[in-house]
Amino acid sequence: MGNDRFAVGVDFGGTKIAAGVVNLETGQLVGTARKKTRTQQEQDDIVKRLIAAIDEALMEAGMEAKHVSGIGVGAPGQVNREKGVLLFGPNVSLTDLPIADPISKHYGVPCRLGNDVEVATLGEQYFGAGRGCSSFVCVFVGTGIGSGIIQDGKQHLGASATAGEIGHIVLVPDGKQCGCGAFGCLEAYASRTAITKAIVAGLNRGQDSMIREKVDLTKGTLRSKAIANAIAAGDTLVTTIVTSAAQSMGAGLATIINFYNPTRIILGGGVIEAIDMYFQIAEQEARRRSLPIAGRRVEIVRAELGDYAGIVGAALLVRSRELASNLP
Numbered sequence: 001m002g003n004d005r006f007a008v009g010v011d012f013g014g015t016k017i018a019a020g021v022v023n024l025e026t027g028q029l030v031g032t033a034r035k036k037t038r039t040q041q042e043q044d045d046i047v048k049r050l051i052a053a054i055d056e057a058l059m060e061a062g063m064e065a066k067h068v069s070g071i072g073v074g075a076p077g078q079v080n081r082e083k084g085v086l087l088f089g090p091n092v093s094l095t096d097l098p099i100a101d102p103i104s105k106h107y108g109v110p111c112r113l114g115n116d117v118e119v120a121t122l123g124e125q126y127f128g129a130g131r132g133c134s135s136f137v138c139v140f141v142g143t144g145i146g147s148g149i150i151q152d153g154k155q156h157l158g159a160s161a162t163a164g165e166i167g168h169i170v171l172v173p174d175g176k177q178c179g180c181g182a183f184g185c186l187e188a189y190a191s192r193t194a195i196t197k198a199i200v201a202g203l204n205r206g207q208d209s210m211i212r213e214k215v216d217l218t219k220g221t222l223r224s225k226a227i228a229n230a231i232a233a234g235d236t237l238v239t240t241i242v243t244s245a246a247q248s249m250g251a252g253l254a255t256i257i258n259f260y261n262p263t264r265i266i267l268g269g270g271v272i273e274a275i276d277m278y279f280q281i282a283e284q285e286a287r288r289r290s291l292p293i294a295g296r297r298v299e300i301v302r303a304e305l306g307d308y309a310g311i312v313g314a315a316l317l318v319r320s321r322e323l324a325s326n327l328p
Contacts, residue, residue: 004024004069005023005024005025005069006021006022006023006024006030006061006063006067006068006069007021007022007024007068007069007070007071007072007315007316007318007319008020008021008022008054008057008058008068008070008071008072008315009022009071009072009073009074009119009310009311009312009313009314009315009316009317010050010053010054010071010072010073010074010311010314011074011116011119011120011309011310011311011314012037012046012050012073012074012075012076012092012099012116013037013076013116013142013143013310014037014076014092014142014143014144014193015036015037015142015143015221015270016034016035016036016037017034017035017036017037017049017050017053018032018033018034018035018053018307018308018310018311019032019033019034019050019053019054019056019057019311020032020033020057020308020311020312020315021057021058021060021061021063021068021315022311022312022315022316024069024315024316024319026127027123027126027127027305027312029308029311029312030061030063031057031058031059031060031061031062031063032057032060032308032311033053033054033055033056033057033060034053035049035052035053035056037049037092046092046094046097047097047098047099047102047103050073050099050103051103051106054071054103054107065107065108065109066108066109068109069109069110069318069319070109070110070111070112070318071103071104071107071109071110071111071112071318072111072112072113072114072119072313072314072315072316072317072318073099073100073103073111073112073113073114073314074113074114074115074116074117074118074119074120074310074313074314075089075097075099075113075114075115075116076089076092076115076116076143076144077089077092077094077115078115078162079113079114079115080113081112081113081114081161083098083100083101084098084099084100084101084104084111084112084113085097085098085099085100085113086099086113099111099113100112100113110318111318112317112318113317114313114314114317115146115148116146116310117138117140117146117147117148117164118148118155118157118164118313119310119313119314119316119317120138120140120148120268120303120305120309120310120313121138121147121148121149121150121155121266121309121313122148122155122313122316122317123305123308123309123310123311123312123313123314123316124138124266124268124303124304124305124309124313125150126312126316127304127305127312128266128303128304128305128309128312129264129266129301129302129303129304129305130150130264130266133150133263133264134150134152134153134263135150135151135152135262135263135264136150136262136263136264136265136266137149137150137164137256137260137262137264137265137266138150138265138266138267138268138303139166139252139253139256139265139266139267139268139269140267140268140269140272140303140309141190141191141192141249141267141268141269141270141271141272141278142191142192142224142269142270142271143191143192143193143270144167144179144187144191144193145166145167145186145187145190145191145249145252145269146164146165146166146167147164147165147166147167147256148164149163149164149260166186166252166255166256167185167186167187167191168180168182168185168186168187169185169186169252169255170182170184170185171184171185171186171188171189171248171251171252172184172189175188175189176188176189176194179193186248186249186251186252189244189245189248190245190246190248190249190252191245191271192222192224192227192270192271193220194245195222195227195241195242195245195271196215196220196221196222197220198241198244198245199211199215199222199227199237199238199241200215200220202237202241203215203237207237208237209230209235209236209237209238210230210233210235211226211227211230211235211237211238214226214230223274224270224271224273224274224275225274227242227271227274227275228274228275228276231275231277239277242275242277242278243277243281245278246277246278246279246280246281246282246285247281247282247285249278249282249285249286250281250282250283250284250285250286250288250289251285251286251289253265253282253283253285253286253290253300254285254286254287254288254289254290254295257286257290257291257294257295257298258290258291258294261294261298262298263297263298263299264298264299264300264301265286265298265299265300265301266301266302266303267279267282267283267300267301267302267303268302268303268305268306268309269303270307272302272303273303273306273307279302283300286300287300
């Protein structure tokens with residue numbers, strides 16, 4: 001069992017930490033683990049939880065750290081890739097958190113850090129819906145909304161290495177406040193967080209909904225699967241809110257189509273995975289709102305790796321610098 005064949009990937013998100021041991025030749029997972037992300041957490045606590053998830057994934061795979069070539073972590077927000085530091089994670093309330101160095105020292109193997117959406121895009125590029133396509137955009141909808149851009153086979157990061165923040169394009173000038181602090185962002189209208197806030201507001205107004213017993217009104221948390229089940233049961237409040245969110249997402253996708261003119265748009269994340277109606281409405285709205293030629297030519301497809309895109313992509317960070325293109 002050569003250690004060059006395997007790496008650990010960690011998908012650190014707004015609601016969960018998922019880790020897995022990945023076969024770098026096939027993209028298959030041989031051991032996985034999942035932990036909840038706490039809404040209020042100390043800086044040291046999150047590193048301990050990342051390590052706990054890695055330990056569990058290695059144990060399930062029947063491996064030790066010496067059996068893997070390294071560990072990759074995808075973190076939710078802006079990162080310093082060279083120093084391995086999460087600079088700003090608005091959906092996890094963390095700033096200037098060193099991640100790569102403490103994990104590398106703990107296990108005695110290299111650790112590399114990337115943005116969570118960038119690494120999920122990397123996973124889809126090599127083992128998912130991006131295979132065979134040299135220029136595409138991956139959009140992931142969950143707690144927040146982010147995207148990764150592949151241009152001529154390489155990740156495009158932009159001048160400040162923060163390209164792809166589609167969740168923070170301004171959809172409604174002076175609109176709802178976003179978690180980033182700005183107003184009117186797409187994320188404030190189309191993410192699961194936005195959907196949950198709208199549902200909670202409806203419930204607080206006294207609107208009837210089967211979702212009431214599924215949502216934590218104090219924390220404002222709600223799972224994508226619970227939203228999907230409510231839609232399937234014909235829940236009017238939830239269906240109306242998700243329809244509006246998906247239409248907003250479609251408007252955001254139309255902006256990508258008109259400006260960047262990609263060959264393919266790949267939609268993934270917990271909301272897309274769980275809620276078929278959201279994907280369908282977002283695609284229809286994107287084509288309706290985009291310029292005719294670009295809108296007809298673009299392929300809009302679902303991500304193929306599902307919940308594992310972030311894990312697989314994070315593991316790929318440690319395989320070689322060439323794979324991660326211009327990720328330092």
